[in-house]
Amino acid sequence: MIRVCYYKGCGVVYGEKEPLSDKRTTRGLCPIHLKISLKEIKAEMEKYSMANREKQSQSAVLLLEK
Numbered sequence: 001m002i003r004v005c006y007y008k009g010c011g012v013v014y015g016e017k018e019p020l021s022d023k024r025t026t027r028g029l030c031p032i033h034l035k036i037s038l039k040e041i042k043a044e045m046e047k048y049s050m051a052n053r054e055k056q057s058q059s060a061v062l063l064l065e066k
């Protein structure tokens with residue numbers, strides 16, 4: 001099968017996958033966009049944990065003010 005990158009606006013053919021005789025396409029991420037996606041996921045996770053930390057310190061402040 002032919003691997004085609006599904007990343008927005010990419011569509012690059014970046015390899016083949018078993019069975020090689022099957023010429024249908026399979027969607028995935030080319031190495032470049034795989035890296036980009038992983039970075040995006042990581043950034044999202046960091047944002048999320050930052051927001052959580054902020055919430056936690058806010059509730060700590062509220063507890064101290066009581």
Ligand SMILES: [Zn+2]
Binds near residue numbers: 005007010011012
């Ligand atoms: Zn790509």
